[in-house]
Amino acid sequence: MSVLSNFPAIPNRVAIACEYLHFLGSKGDLRENVEKQLSPLKKGGNEDSESQDGKADGRTIAGFVVDEILKLGLSSLDEERVLRLNDEYLCMQVPEGDWANALRPILMAKLVMPEHAEKSDQSSVPEALSWLLVQDPYSTLPFSGGIHAEQIVRQLGQQDALRTIIGNNQRFQNLIYWARYLGLAERVSLKIGASSADIVIPDPTEALARMLPSIFVDQRELSIQAFMQRAAEYCPVLDGGVARVRLEDRLMGDFEPKEGHLSRSTSLALFRLQARKLLRLEKPSDAQARILDLGKAHEPVSHVRYTAPEAA
CATH class of the missing domain: 1.10.10 (Arc Repressor Mutant, subunit A)
Structure with missing residues (x-):
């Protein structure tokens, strides 16, 4: 348990x-x-x-x-x-x-x-959180109803252990309570006409925001590769982290991560942190870049600058 x-x-x-x-x-x-x-x-x-x-x-x-x-x-x-x-x-x-x-x-x-x-007898939690962060924040993921179980089967196969770990509604919902608490997801209530529905958005913005002082402990600017490496060390369920890689190695077909691209959930978080003026995402013409996948838009980023007031 x-x-x-x-x-x-x-x-x-x-x-x-x-x-x-x-x-x-x-x-x-x-x-x-x-x-x-x-x-x-x-x-x-x-x-x-x-x-x-x-x-x-x-x-x-x-x-x-x-x-x-x-x-x-x-x-x-x-x-x-x-x-x-x-x-x-x-x-x-x-x-x-x-x-x-x-x-x-x-x-x-x-x-x-x-x-x-x-x-701590929580060995299934990192892979469950990793799976959540692989999901598309621009696609509806209901808080209840079992859609998540169907996605696990499509992405990992019917026999994958995660189907048992978070396949039913209660386990999935407990995952969301904890992901939200840790700053790795949001739960939003939508009202459509006379009905309403709760949806889940994989979004590590809050977790990353809390990590920024540690990530930029000795520098105010990092390459995107160094930034993501440090972030993954603090939070291994993010892109490139040990837990995340283990999960991604099991993804099938079109669900496998694209080389050189950040996941949509991480891309969304970086975009939101820039909007909050905590980060500035830069792309010098001669530097190696990673691609932010923002759904309909794709933005190359090579460096990340810490711009929070306390960083000045």
Whole structure:
């Protein structure tokens, strides 16, 4: 079980559980007591209303969330069943008590880096996120209805493991909750006449925006190759990253990546970051370029310049 198959274990619930354990301090409390105190979690009513609610197999939602924070290495359980937040998180400074934001870089590393994901029993998450980022942001991907499963079959084949990992609606929706939290996707509600529908847009803009100070730590301008290499080191589900390459090696036929092109999701993110005036995308005439694929438009880019105010 991972955050994809443990339906109650969505980001806001993980953050609430960690916040409460932080409040308890180093003494912690019996797991049973912690779950009782977190029992309001089973009342849901937020963005995960289509996920598993109430009790499952005689257990509360809080119990499933505790399972996941243990696997993620955020907390530990001793022989007397006392549950504590691990020391490195007990000493965290959390501005304005925003645990969801404070945990984001920690959970990002645990869920997108294959070596960390494997240690946390989340080995299926990097490839699922990689698959999501291979999808076309200019083509409708419904939040529910099973269209994603059909796309997995077309792109990877009926027998591919990903068909089981995120093939059903609940697992796919948990993937989207986590992708959105990590800044790798958006979920948008569209109203068409009297009906409405939620769609998913693979878009790593927010994740890349948070990485920019680290990517440009020693330079304000990088070649597009160096930029993408550094981005993929921080987030291996992006173009060129270890997890992404493993997924792309399984794509069939027309779905294989085009040589010299960035994926549409990464191209969209770079375009949006330039619109925010965080980056400037440049193409000197004598430099090697990569092609941004913006759907109907294709733009060559050879260098990326960091233009955020703090970079000046």
